[in-house]
Amino acid sequence: MKHDDMETRIASRDLVRPRIAVIGTGGTFAMHGRHRFDWIEYADSGVIHPIDDLLARLGELAPDVDVVPIPFRSLGSVAITPKDWLELAVLIRDTAAADPLLTGFVVTHGTATLEETAWFLDLVLAVEQPVVLTGAQRPANTDGSDAAANLRGAVALAAASASRGAGVLVTMGGLFFAARDVTKAASFELAAFEAPPYGPLGRIDADVSVVWRRRVFRDGQRNPAFGSVLDHAGAHAFTLPRVDIVTSYAGADGTAIDAFVSAGARGIVCAGLAPGRPAAGEMRALRDAVQAGVAVVQATRAPRGVVPVQRFLTVDGILVGGDLAPAKLRIALMLALAVDHSDGVASERAASVNVERLQACLLDL
Numbered sequence: 001m002k003h004d005d006m007e008t009r010i011a012s013r014d015l016v017r018p019r020i021a022v023i024g025t026g027g028t029f030a031m032h033g034r035h036r037f038d039w040i041e042y043a044d045s046g047v048i049h050p051i052d053d054l055l056a057r058l059g060e061l062a063p064d065v066d067v068v069p070i071p072f073r074s075l076g077s078v079a080i081t082p083k084d085w086l087e088l089a090v091l092i093r094d095t096a097a098a099d100p101l102l103t104g105f106v107v108t109h110g111t112a113t114l115e116e117t118a119w120f121l122d123l124v125l126a127v128e129q130p131v132v133l134t135g136a137q138r139p140a141n142t143d144g145s146d147a148a149a150n151l152r153g154a155v156a157l158a159a160a161s162a163s164r165g166a167g168v169l170v171t172m173g174g175l176f177f178a179a180r181d182v183t184k185a186a187s188f189e190l191a192a193f194e195a196p197p198y199g200p201l202g203r204i205d206a207d208v209s210v211v212w213r214r215r216v217f218r219d220g221q222r223n224p225a226f227g228s229v230l231d232h233a234g235a236h237a238f239t240l241p242r243v244d245i246v247t248s249y250a251g252a253d254g255t256a257i258d259a260f261v262s263a264g265a266r267g268i269v270c271a272g273l274a275p276g277r278p279a280a281g282e283m284r285a286l287r288d289a290v291q292a293g294v295a296v297v298q299a300t301r302a303p304r305g306v307v308p309v310q311r312f313l314t315v316d317g318i319l320v321g322g323d324l325a326p327a328k329l330r331i332a333l334m335l336a337l338a339v340d341h342s343d344g345v346a347s348e349r350a351a352s353v354n355v356e357r358l359q360a361c362l363l364d365l
Contacts, residue, residue, distance in 0.1 A: 018103035018159040019066045024051025026074035027110025033142040042139045048074040061152045077110025082240045085120045086233040096127040104130040104158030111135040118179035119328050122168035126227045130163035133170045146190050156208035175200040178216050197304045226335035241266035241337040243330045248272045254285020267295040267333040271326035276300040276307035290317040299326040322363045
């Protein structure tokens, strides 16, 4: 893009009210409680409101901001799949291209897998506009619901100029986080999201002022690690490679690992014990998986854990996950394997993947 064209676009954007596209994907945010304190089993009502209906009910969210509802599909977040991630990412990319004067995007999402969707989008999207995910712990029609406040904060965060170039963000309970670090840490509390050990990036005040306290370091312009995956997302045969997570515990053996390999896993993330090691009984199965051409990555189930490069792993061809949580590593590994097989047809063996390049990629995220 020419410099003059960029200045014209920026000037045009600054002369009009911010326009935020709100994409509804369902979740608690869209569900309807059966009574005023239905904070746990509200899914049993069977009622899920479309995003335009919810926005009409909630009224004006933030001063001097126009909200544009964009339907996607209504899902409980326990039902979301990698196919949904791909289609959501393509929708955001294509909407941004069709309407470059949009200021930003907000995605309402169920909280159970919100952190995973956010990380996937962070790894594949190259849009200029901020992308912010939010959800709710209590349905909008129940007492004490956080739906309206969280959406209000997300709209303000997506409209803030400082959010541009910061990657995909998550906001809940007046705080906002980097997609890489955020996780859901409580089942029903309103302050359910944390980012151990790094903490939030900032807060959203009661008057919807956005206060940044630290920035996400990004080298140069937004350049997602796996953006090329979206170029193949529309292909009929394209699917992301299967990657599974196995959790270590005292006395664990290789049964689950063997089963995942038999089921066709292209990669396995081992959520190991706190030092970042598998249980002793799992080692045989992990070695066998590597020999079968499966990409194996050692992680840790510790919330603030780190798995550095260590000889006892590398000697068996096992990769290390650094400080990425197991669920985030799974997504990164799926995308890394998909990039190596971007024609949509994975080879019979993941051994064709450049192991050194894959290791460097995972540690660089």
